[in-house]
Amino acid sequence: MLRKVLIANRGEIAVRIVRACAEMDIRSVAIYTEPDRYGLHVKRADESYSLGDDPLAGYLDPARIVNLAVETGCDAIHPGYGFLSENPEIARLCEQKGVAFIGPSSRIIHGMGDKTQARDSMRAAGVPVTPGSDGNLESLEEALKLANDIGYPVMVKATSGGGGRGIRRCDTPQELTSQYPRVISEATKAFGSAEVFMEKCIVNPRHIEVQILADSQGNAIHLFERDCSIQRRNQKLIEIAPSPQLTPEQRQYIGGLAVKAAKAVGYENAGTVEFLLSGNEVHFMEMNTRIQVEHTITEAITGVDVVREQLRIASGLPLSYRQEDIQYRGYALQFRINAEDPKNDFLPSFGRITHYYAPGGPGVRVDTAIYTGYEIPPYYDSMCLKLVVWALTWDEVIARGKRALDDMRLHGIKTTAQYYQQILDHPDFRNADFNTSFVPDHPELLDYSAKRHPSQTALAIAATIAAHAGW
Numbered sequence: 155m156l157r158k159v160l161i162a163n164r165g166e167i168a169v170r171i172v173r174a175c176a177e178m179d180i181r182s183v184a185i186y187t188e189p190d191r192y193g194l195h196v197k198r199a200d201e202s203y204s205l206g207d208d209p210l211a212g213y214l215d216p217a218r219i220v221n222l223a224v225e226t227g228c229d230a231i232h233p234g235y236g237f238l239s240e241n242p243e244i245a246r247l248c249e250q251k252g253v254a255f256i257g258p259s260s261r262i263i264h265g266m267g268d269k270t271q272a273r274d275s276m277r278a279a280g281v282p283v284t285p286g287s288d289g290n291l292e293s294l295e296e297a298l299k300l301a302n303d304i305g306y307p308v309m310v311k312a313t314s315g316g317g318g319r320g321i322r323r324c325d326t327p328q329e330l331t332s333q334y335p336r337v338i339s340e341a342t343k344a345f346g347s348a349e350v351f352m353e354k355c356i357v358n359p360r361h362i363e364v365q366i367l368a369d370s371q372g373n374a375i376h377l378f379e380r381d382c383s384i385q386r387r388n389q390k391l392i393e394i395a396p397s398p399q400l401t402p403e404q405r406q407y408i409g410g411l412a413v414k415a416a417k418a419v420g421y422e423n424a425g426t427v428e429f430l431l432s433g434n435e436v437h438f439m440e441m442n443t444r445i446q447v448e449h450t451i452t453e454a455i456t457g458v459d460v461v462r463e464q465l466r467i468a469s470g471l472p473l474s475y476r477q478e479d480i481q482y483r484g485y486a487l488q489f490r491i492n493a494e495d496p497k498n499d500f501l502p503s504f505g506r507i508t509h510y511y512a513p514g515g516p517g518v519r520v521d522t523a524i525y526t527g528y529e530i531p532p533y534y535d536s537m538c539l540k541l542v543v544w545a546l547t548w549d550e551v552i553a554r555g556k557r558a559l560d561d562m563r564l565h566g567i568k569t570t571a572q573y574y575q576q577i578l579d580h581p582d583f584r585n586a587d588f589n590t591s592f593v594p595d596h597p598e599l600l601d602y603s604a605k606r607h608p609s610q611t612a613l614a615i616a617a618t619i620a621a622h623a624g625w
């Protein structure tokens with residue numbers, strides 16, 4: 155078993171990994187850049203090392219991180235999500251220096267990170283892939299011709315894209331002509347690669363993804379699916395496990411496809427295979443070769459600790475479970491509480507958390523790195539807390555989500571929490587009848603009145619009295 159793990163990440167996922175290490179008697183090492191000095195991951199890890207003043211450079215430097223792992227006697231690196239998690243270079247350096255990279259090999263990260271290459275591998279493995287270009291697009295002319303063949307609407311997508319960026323829908327040749335260079339420039343800026351490809355736009359699909367686990371002995375299993383159709387601008391807001399919209403036959407079929415995909419490429423460690431589902435048609439979209447933000451809801455319904463399995467697999471141990479051992483129970487929802495103002499086009503709302511009270515009670519889990527007095531630095535992701543609720547039935551999990559969102563107190567910044575209450579109240583959501591257009595189709599859900607909590611009102615009154623009394 156691993157003895158000491160360097161966590162090449164920050165925020166809630168770094169804390170999540172520290173927790174798994176602590177439960178397995180593995181020492182944890184945090185890294186941080188100076189703006190993160192007061193980060194919870196620094197306080198919770200057994201050791202921590204500063205990587206300088208720049209807010210990002212340290213987290214994005216594979217050579218420095220691998221060297222630090224060697225110097226501090228770590229036998230593995232966990233990359234979390236984002237940052238270097240899908241960077242083949244850090245995996246390659248780990249392979250070179252004899253440090254275990256907690257994820258698949260650099261070859262697989264490279265092959266799956268390139269979405270056109272991933273589509274090729276899946277086609278070869280007999281997994282249905284969204285119709286589209288064979289490789290990357292070479293020119294606008296080629297794009298226009300292909301769009302004509304497959305039919306509008308089409309999606310132009312960055313080949314190395316991620317995080318919902320570098321994706322544009324085009325409904326006409328005119329739109330394609332204007333969007334094509336925009337995707338190229340966005341891809342170059344965000345991912346350092348100008349490569350783009352085309353997919354047929356699946357209209358009103360559901361985003362269904364499957365969590366898989368594979369060990370170094372060639373065993374691969376799935377932990378059922380998550381429905382991530384509640385998205386804004388291709389970014390997930392609320393995730394659900396299992397999907398309340400799948401038949402048992404569809405569930406079995408998609409789970410099987412994901413395992414087939416993993417086995418076909420010789421996958422190792424935890425991964426997610428993402429599909430678009432339209433009617434009864436399933437198409438492979440991409441594979442994420444890392445722990446995912448929403449792994450929590452899979453843990454809630456299956457009881458499997460996904461990060462623990464990752465650490466075991468990286469130690470060379472076989473999976474703790476066979477497919478037939480994996481069962482799911484009830485429903486889980488995850489709310490990504492973002493430091494954003496939904497009423498102001500979801501503008502980031504960074505700053506000091508003046509008061510935080512965690513929701514609790516039955517079936518509630520919170521993964522976060524915030525605490526009262528913490529100042530959210532403006533340099534990173536706006537997601538500041540993951541609220542996960544579990545219950546036996548769909549109706550109960552909605553009620554529990556509403557109750558837990560209401561329990562939580564998070565003052566000092568604007569968040570998406572109240573907006574999620576509106577979504578939970580919508581009849582289509584309650585009837586489990588939604589697809590990836592739900593959020594854009596319901597702008598009226600943003601018309602709620604921002605609630606002031608009594609204690610906030612009391613504080614405001616006290617402040618007014620104080621001002622008038624000349625205190």
Ligand code: ADP
Pocket residue numbers: 235236237240314315316317318345390442445446447448535
């Ligand atoms: P998940 O697929 O786990 O739900 P997201 O797509 O929300 O994850 O991404 C998680 C984090 O990783 C976000 O901060 C996102 O911006 C970042 N990210 C994901 N893919 C990439 C990529 N290819 N390049 C850079 N950042 C990425």
Ligand code: ADP
Pocket residue numbers: 284309315316317318319321353354355356357359361385388389428430439440590
């Ligand atoms: P990322 O790497 O940024 O996660 P994905 O390829 O997973 O990008 O796509 C993100 C989201 O964009 C999907 O969940 C879906 O809502 C939408 N999307 C992507 N491709 C298509 C498509 N061909 N048709 C319809 N929607 C799509």
Ligand code: MG
Pocket residue numbers: 428440
């Ligand atoms: Mg995706």
